Amino acid sequence: MKTQKDAGIKIEAFMRNDQFNFIKAQVTNLVLAHGTSKDKDILEALKSSSHVKIEALFPDLTANQQTILNTLLDIKEDVQARHFLEELRTYVIPFKKVTEKTATKLFPKIKKLKVTHLEELDFKEISYLGWYDIRLDRKFLIFENNHQLIGVHGTFRESKKGICSICSKVEEVGLFMAKVKSGRETYTSRGNYICKDSQKCNQNITTLAKLHDFVDLVKAQ
Template sequence: MCEPLIRNHQFNFIKKQAGILEHALKTNADPKVLESVRYSSESKIYELFPDATDNQKQMLETIFKLKAAEDFQKHLKALEPHLMEFPPISAKQILKLFPKNKKLKLPDLSAIDYRYVTYLSWIDIATNKLFIVYHLNGQFVGVEGKYTPTNKKGFCFLCNRYEELALFTAISKKRPAHTTPDYYKAVGNYLCMNGQECNKNLTDVASLEKFIDTVIG
């Protein structure tokens, strides 16, 4: 049985680095350039998994030893059994994260492939709200906010890819000292309209975790 090791965003990062090396091979890059690309990619992957065992490191570095561009997809596929799924979560657990939304409509949790999920998200059309669920420091956290399509493309603040965007605006629960009772602060960012595609592109969770901290602390 394969030991889960690779989170979704890490797998996306590996694919991105593999794509850079694959492109270098296809374009017949100078051997010195090619070796530099290999070294850079391997170093970045090791930084993602500082506690990996020798066997795990060997598994991760295999793809960066490839000599033929056509072998990359096969070896990426071989990493999939090592993907770490998004932690199991029930509808009841999600509802507890959003107690003020008594008639919250949830996505079909049974239809989701949790291997390729960094964060759960869905839109409630009736309320024009976007809901995000993330697993942080051993527990689930939920963020909700207004969802406004922009009808234009731009760079998503989460995955940094050029996609169709929506403005996601949430009310921060963090209150500075000595504020008035009616104090509130809205926190907004542009993110992918398609959360599933965003999860496929996400290579770093720093922006997501920073946003969550800004909203809920």
């Protein structure tokens, strides 16, 4: 499978983590279908449907970007899927870089804030940053909102199997509740069930719609 890089073509990153995850799910379905069905009409219909759904994510594709995504049409086996996704990952726009200093500015009232595993994090693989600080008994979340990073922290309780309000998948979830200012000197608690494992949540996200809803719910007014 010849890639754009093989042809010496330089293409800027043009997709988010959630869009990559959506495409990965479509590719997985295609490989599974080719392994379980020999009906050409069914396979062509699935291929066409997947391609249309993926193109809908990118209304302003360039010709070279279109060529990259068209490679999907040739995928039938695991090895083809792996090569395709490996190249595709190089075109993912990373989440805004977060450092200890960045996090400290986002949570100025939190003393001795510690962000876990930042040095190991691939920012291309996240749509938000989340971690639980056992010392402070708080879960911390960093989102991008209107091209700016915002930080929210709150309690995290009642871990159980359920549907995450961010990724919409069944995972180990807990009730995240943040205090949000509702008046000059009054606060109210807002939140919902979200994944205990934020890394797993980021792997599950295939659209930012639910994430944006959650941000709107818990961000400070």
